[in-house]
Amino acid sequence: MLSKNDRNEEKVLKLQSFARPPLPGGTYVLKTKLFTDAGKDGLKGMPSKFEAKEIKFQITAPRFGISTELIHSVYPLPGSTGDYQNTLPHIVLKRKTFCWERVIDGNKTNFDKPWVCLLVFTEEEVKLEQIKEMTTETFLKEDADVKVPILTLNEDEKIAKTKLKALELDMNLFKRVAPKLDEINFLAHNRQVNTNNKGNNDTNGDKGWYTTVVANRLPIKGITNYAFLVSIEGCTTYMEEPMIANDSRKLRLCLLHQWQFIDMDEKLEDVVKNLNNNVKPLTIELKEGANPTxxxxxxxxxxxxxxxxxxxxxxxxxxxxxxxxxxxxxxxxxxxxxxxxxxxxxxxxxxxxxxxSYASAWQLGRLLALQDSSFSIALSNWKNAYKRDRPIKIAKDLLLKQNVNQELLSSFINDAESDEVLTDYLIELWNKNTK
Structure with missing residues (x-):
């Protein structure tokens, strides 16, 4: 049972507008200069100024893709159908600083602006064929019809030629749907929840902190909606440009994650009635010509x-x-x-x-139980208590019998080297006296 403090703690939800990492990803230069006043002290031949030194180093951060392990959850659920017209789609990520690990426009003062955003489109606005896989080198090749983010690759990225997913959107569609530069701060935030007593604690050491990215557009009813988590690093110029009539240009964006869902005004009664539609029994379909017994x-x-x-x-x-x-x-x-x-x-x-079947269920249940740290600790404590208390119980039962030498038994208990030795001896005595 939870204590009163634990119950109160479970109800606490902490929100934070952003979490700045110690240093965002990028290339940094460390410069050193050394000056001395050797000339004043009369040290001939000692220079008063030394050659400046500089060291370049790289801080890596996700840029052209993210691991699925970083994603905690998305809403609406992928492939789901439901009434989502009053809910902004969102994605929850496991790393507290993720949205601020890169600088959106290369300006080192914009640390509080996320470098990703969640865009929602309908199947009429965007076709999945517009998603293409390419290398970073191809991704950044601009022409008259396709604009690309204004990015500079570091040496490692040039050599690696990383593959990524690119989404090409009509420029005016992007400008109409994408948030403005002064809006994106409100579309990403941190939240901390209590993860105590959770069997599957999938946090990454941030003590219950998660990053949530929210879309700026509600789903459209009666049609398939796509949610795209994209990088907007290097796209600030296009975000602030006014829309141009008959603009045939496209904008190529780096696609980090995607899912789809359908917004339908379904009632519970309709859902229940349709449960058995197009449902087959959970059985294996035999191949044609098979003749089983x-x-x-x-x-x-x-x-x-x-x-x-x-x-x-x-x-x-x-x-x-x-x-x-x-x-x-x-x-x-x-x-x-x-x-x-x-x-x-x-x-x-x-x-x-x-x-x-039952053997697999037993093994699966055992592994799931041991995965729960609170259960494992309780099981270990119970085993230790049983190991400690059982010899005492046997000794008390033996002392109730007339033919047991109490002094010999007490002496052996005091001299026993381990609980195992004591338990074995007491069990042997018990068996002799109960026959």
Whole structure:
């Protein structure tokens, strides 16, 4: 049970407008100059000014792509259908400083402006064919019809020729949908939540801090909407330009992440009624011409699937497996407990195959439980307490018997080198006196 302080702490949500990293990504130059007053002290031949030295170094930060592991969640869910007309799409990232790790326009004073934004378009405005994969070198090649971000590649980026996804938009469409330079500050922020007692704590050491990027446009109803997380580094010129009539130019943007969803005004009643539409049973479809036995047909109808199985002795075989969702009403048997996964194996004599369904569930449940740090600690404490208290309980039970030498027992308890030795001795005594 949570204490009162823990319950209050769970309700706290901290918001922060931005999180500036110690140094944004980019190329830096460290210059040193040394002057002396050697001439004043009469040290002949000692120069009063030394040659200036400089060192260039690079701070790397994501620029042309991000790992999917950096993404915590997106909303609306990818591929989902629902009533989203009053919700701005957004993406949550796991790194606190992500949106401010690059400078949007090369001006070192714009540290508080995010270098990414989330753009929302309909399938009528943007086609997925407009997304192309190319190298950084090709990405930055400008021509009369396609404008590109104003960027300078460092030496490592020139050599690497990194591949990226590029999204080409009509210039006027970008200007109409993209936020203005003075608006982007309001479209990204940090939030800190309480991650205590979470079994799957996927934070990256920022103590519950996440970055949220919000779109500036609501979805359009009754049609597929695309959400694009794009880099706007080097695009400030185009963001501030006024729209030009009949502008045929396109703007090429670096695409970091994308997903799609449909905004539909669905009622719960309609959702429930449509649950069974186009739904097939969770069974394997046999190949044409297959002639299975009645027993195999029955297994497949029950939701079983034959899968490749590598046993612990490296022997390869095929076993039956069925997940927790079945295409029929399952019988509820008495709950059994198992000490290991092998005890949950079942053998099908008709096919000479093992059924590993319950064994897999046992192993999966064990791994998920041990992944939870609070459960692992509680289990370890329970084992230690049992190990400590069991010899004492056995000793008390033995002392109640008349034929046990209490002095000998007490002496052995005091001289025991370990709990294991003591436990073994007490169990031996117990067995002798209970026969």
């Amino acid at each position: 009645e027993h195999i047909k029955r297994c497949l109808d029950f939701g079983y699937a034959p899968i490749n199985h590598i046993r612990r002795n490296d022997e390869k075989s095929v076993s039956w497996y069925r997940g927790p969702f079945v295409p029929l009403n399952a019988e509820h048997h008495a709950i059994k407990t198992y000490k290991n996964a092998d005890q949950a194996l079942r053998f099908d004599a008709n096919t000479n195959m093992f059924d590993i």
